[in-house]
Amino acid sequence: MLTAIAIDDEPMALEVIKSHASKVPFLSMENTFTNAIKALEFLKDKPVNLIFLDIKMPDISGMELATLLPKETMVIFTTAYSEHAVKSFELDAIDYLLKPFNLSRFLKSCQKAQELYELKNGSKTSQSSVFIKTGFEQIKINFEDLIFCEANGNYVNFHLEEKKILSRMTLAETEKLLPSYFVKTHRSFLVNLHKIDKVEKHQVIVLGKSVPVSTSYYDDLLEKLKP
Secondary structure, eight states: OEEEEEEOSOHHHHHHHHHHHTTOTTEEEEEEESOHHHHHHHHHHSOOSEEEEESSOSSSOHHHHHTTSOTTOEEEEEESOGGGHHHHHHTTOSEEEESSOOHHHHHHHHHHHHHHHHHHHSOGGGOOEEEEEETTEEEEEEGGGEEEEEEETTEEEEEESSOEEEEEOOHHHHHHHSOTTEEEEETTEEEEGGGEEEEOSSEEEETTEEEEOOHHHHHHHHHHHOO
């Protein structure tokens, strides 16, 4: 279960979040705060997985507060001002809730946080998907829809059957997110073994697309393809 707190200088806004949170079965709202400094003091003794964080607050803004949180703490920003959306995603926020938001929109944000939490803390083999940050969005990718990944400098292209998704990350970071049936065929490529149609000496054919195979990865690839 996800543990959470909410920080907002408007008590009515906190009441809305508490009401919505009470209807989410996998979320435990541990406390709410109108004072950001008191929230930080609380977190020293009782860290949580997720924080619902208002952006415009006196003394310290939500943006500033987010930079003081432990890296593993997930943040969902809540605000009445849409102009902060870009900056919030630059801070790797899970989501951005524009007030007033309903239960359905709130639940969608919580589900994103839950899936990311399970991915980081559970067995990769039990997962069927992952959220990938692209631009200012988090996009869900189902593992079985993913054909291969291609490194391109500081970015990775996720090749699906119908589209490509570009994310700023390394191939090594990508490999840690994916199940064991994604294997390297080249220093710049990870391939879904379930999608390979044909193996040749210097390439594999994956749903009609050619992916290079380096000599150093060839034997390992053949070993992993054995029944």
